[in-house]
Amino acid sequence: MKIAGIEPIPETILMAAIADGTRTTAWLQSKDGTTGENRPKSLLAMMMGEEPRENKDIRTFASGEEFDREWQKLTRGEE
Template sequence: MRISDSKLTTDQTLLALVADNTRAIAWLNSSDGAKGINRPKSLVEALIGEKKTIESAIETFETGQDFDDEWRRLTGGEK
């Protein structure tokens, strides 16, 4: 599909999701699912490809003063 830059059609994606959910339900009802081991791999992820990681632009500060100092540096002035 050109809009989402996907190699799959909407129908193919929906069918893969149905298969994934059916496998997940069967797994959850198994002894492995009760233990949380050997989870089945997702067909959708395999067909679409690797997940793209989004780099976070969140910055944290130890104190309010650290924040104020950075704010002044970025804005070039006072509060």
């Protein structure tokens, strides 16, 4: 709607938010949701003309020591 230059009406915004919540809830209970893959796109964000966020490189660590080693590597030992 923003792309077309039309301001969305509150009822439409509310319905898009409800749809997003429902889709996200269903996704969270799926196999993809448990692994964080294929997240549904937000209808509300599309309506409001928000730019999609870039996927960031998310890393997980099995231990604090593993994190510390990676941190030292990334910062080259600098604090």
